[in-house]
Amino acid sequence: MKFNPKRLIVAAAAMAVATQAASAAFTFNNGDLILGFQATSGMGSTKNVFFNLGSPIAYRDGTGVANIGNISTTLNAVFSTQTTNWYDRSDVYFGVIANLNTESPTGFDNPGQVGGDPSRTFYLSAPATAPGSGLSYAPNTFASSSLGTAGSNLAGLEANLPGFTTEADGAAILDQGTQPVQWNNSWTIRNPTPGASFGTLTGGIQQNFGKVTDSTYVDLQRVLASNTGANPTGVIGGGTYETTFAIGRNGSITAVPEPSTALLGTLGVLALLRRRRA
């Protein structure tokens, strides 16, 4: 992830979202990156937790905020048991996904690119043991039509989001018991474990907790159905690495710079210190 003054603006917007008063409607704009959590058994298995990470284009262009929020209160309330913290449960999963339009980029109803992303562009997470180490989706992993189907399935989940209540920490909870209709398009239903996410995303997009490390990672990949109108261009039907999201043991959500950028940043800081000492 590169440094950019725009990041300050995005950071302010993200903080505004995260500090919405409790009981306000959950904020979601079509195309936003959604972070979703589920438990496949036990405590919290009838609930999902959501958090809006904002525009994926910001992360693609290096303007995404690094420190995004902290949802430990909600994760604790939903997934922690009396004996096991949510972070230590290997049956608690999370993933990230975004899609703006589902129309075919070569079809008669193609809406055209938006912000350099042609229709059916997806941003998907892949589990990673360290930032940037996740398995990249190979070219042609996903056919354009498969992305269209996944987009339709995602649209049902997205349509429910504005109806959720924002918790004090910015997260939202979907409860099968009180929202049985919305549960039909829940993160749990759309991410069977194991199984394809959103119907056609083979292998799924989730990572699970229960790791010994204090952060658990997913790499964000941009998947294109077409390079026509794409800026930057990318991998058709496969993934281009954009950033890494880390969920900390303390409930923090951060975007971790890709290794090369982190190295450059470190070198830059070292150079600055050297100049000041000189």
Place this chain on the structure above:
Amino acid sequence: MKLKISLTCGILALAITNSHAVTRVFDITGATAFRASANNAIISVLGGATTEYAYIGTKGIAGTDRAIFKGTMSAFPGDVIIVRASWSGSTAGIKAVADQDSTVQFLETTNPMSITGTNLGQGANPAPVYTTAIAQWSFSDVDKLLSERPNHTFAGGPVGVVPFMFLAGEGAPAALDNMTDQLHATLWSLGQLPIAFFTGDTADTTLVLATGRNNGSGTRATILAETQYGAFTTVKQFNATFQGTTTDPFPTGKLLVASSFGNNGHTSNGLVRDVLTRRSDDLTFNGNPLDAVFVSYLTISDALAAKTEGAQEMTYNGVAFSAENVKKGLYTLWGYQQFYRDADATAQEVTFDTAFRAAIPATLNGTDAIALTQMSIVRGGGDGGPVAPGDNYPLANP
């Protein structure tokens, strides 16, 4: 003396009874797919040929969205019984009854009615006058579990079986004649497919466009459940404007401009029928010619009418619709018609419910809707569940 007293008491009792004769109004909402059978059942229970009624629209009493009926019932001696129908969709109806929604639109009781049916707003007949009220009943093509009020307590349950049919729009090639679950899933998730997926003719560049009912429709929920697509899964559908009537030949009757419905859809089966019964030769999208033909689904009463108006019947998973194929378990594109009553009903409403519910099976014509007693197969596990032999299945039951 005793006889005189008895006669006097009897006359007095009659007088009192007559003086208490009242007009009772019962309001029903719900499934548009079942409206032909429901309207027929209401006419039957209120006296048959002597029932007066009025309705709106241009598709007759069988295809109307609002109707009002007046007659008598033996369960309410001496009373005038008025039944008002507001067919707005299955799950919308369930929600309205569960929420005791007071804004359901009905025809006002002052509208003129006749035993031949007054088509309000048509010809010399006066325009319909509407009011709003709380509906106590809802017909539904689907179980309440597929509605927005799955946990609400209702009285009632299934009163018949309602089959559906997939159809291709007027002018479709003859080979566009079968819908499978796989084709349905792909077509409704993408909204469009090359026609070659249906016909095998890869030289044909025509697109097949999906159209259908709106979210909240029981017909839609039944189709999405039966095809295993998922009753609540988002679909992608298209609409088209048109000109001419459903029976006008091309180019007097034709589709004009296609547009995206997204996850939305038509508010009635009649509007789906409008799209399927006109040719798409001159169809455009965003001002550009669009080589496409529509595919959708209808209840049988609408489907048979649409066929006479040019739409093309499609088999489902290779099996043609017939009542016999439904009863034998070969044709599975059907659902149970539910008749739900709000659990918090008055004694009079319960009386009406009992009489009306008992009268329904005999009024079903066996094609558009099939009485449960004629079915020797059952669908287990709710809408979209497996079809299996019932306890009265004629062969050895596994």
